[in-house]
Amino acid sequence: MARADVLVSADWAEQNLNTPGVVFVEVDEDTAAYDGGHLAGAVKLDWKTDLQDPVRRDFVNKEQFEKLLSAKGIGNDDTVILYGGNNNWFAAYAYWYFKLYGHQNVKLLDGGRKKWELDGRELSKDTVSRPATQYTAQEPDTSIRAFRDEVVAAIGKQNLVDVRSPDEFSGKLFAPAHLPQEQPYVAGHVPGAVNVPWSKAANEDGTFKSDEELRELYAGVDDSKDTIAYCRIGERSSHTWFALRELLGLKNVKNYDGSWTEYGSLVGVPVERDV
């Protein structure tokens, strides 16, 4: 997989804001960012209210996804360019999600909102509406989504990459330092997981590091085995999943979106804690 197939630069994006067949989609945890200014013509997705089922703890299903994309005016043949805040965590999550439902042409804007803002590029507050489409999704591709039993079965056999910060990995913290720490599950990590924080795959401006740097970073991930990436809620691990599968071309890489919020609440599974 070549980098140009899955990433676009801010320059490319700026030149293609009005290109027919290209749809920019901002994905955020906090959609106030979009409302305060977005790429001209971009539509917004809220990773929680749009992409999570309102009742069950799961994704929206195929029909809900079709309805969502149709309402947003995204067609099956459109090239979707995803970007967002938090160093593209939620945009990477949406990328993985679009792939899961079989969207063909989807790419990430390298550096997301951060790089765009640091470059001083233009943001628009105009309301965006696109004509509705009749979007058709594929059945979910579970070859890129790991479930809890696969994670337990992978212990000691496959690569488990925990992409949280060292303090979350060791069990000292339950969540990143800017978020509340009140969750009542146990802290720690899946036994045998290696800790490669997501942030090591990105430059400080939010862009991905070079292929050479990424290869060095993940040298310990044995490509002859399958790989499962996880974090706390599956968004940071989507970022690493993107680096491993889409940029480096590793074969069987899954994102475990249940991640530590699920695993750390399971009864009877092994847990390692270093503190």
Added chain:
Amino acid sequence: MCGAPAQTPTLPASVDLTKETVIFGVVSAGDAPVPGAYVRLLDASEEFVAEVVTSAPGDFRFFAAPGAWTLSVLHRDGSVRKQVHALEPGLIEVPLQLS
């Protein structure tokens, strides 16, 4: 801060400052606060811990712990890095001036 009243961050009521270590402040350029600046908290080994974007009045805030930290700010108009040593829990104000 040139005679300005002491800054205090807005904190959730549940925060106990005898236990929490809150690193906070305003990013400014000259006399003007800078909204939309990206502020990173790095640990003693320079590892990424968290990142926030400054609010309209230029505020940032982190829940950290006693120890050695680095704040690193990026904005289109400049950048700044500053080391912080938090000796004990409580409020630690760190004004950051872009250069």
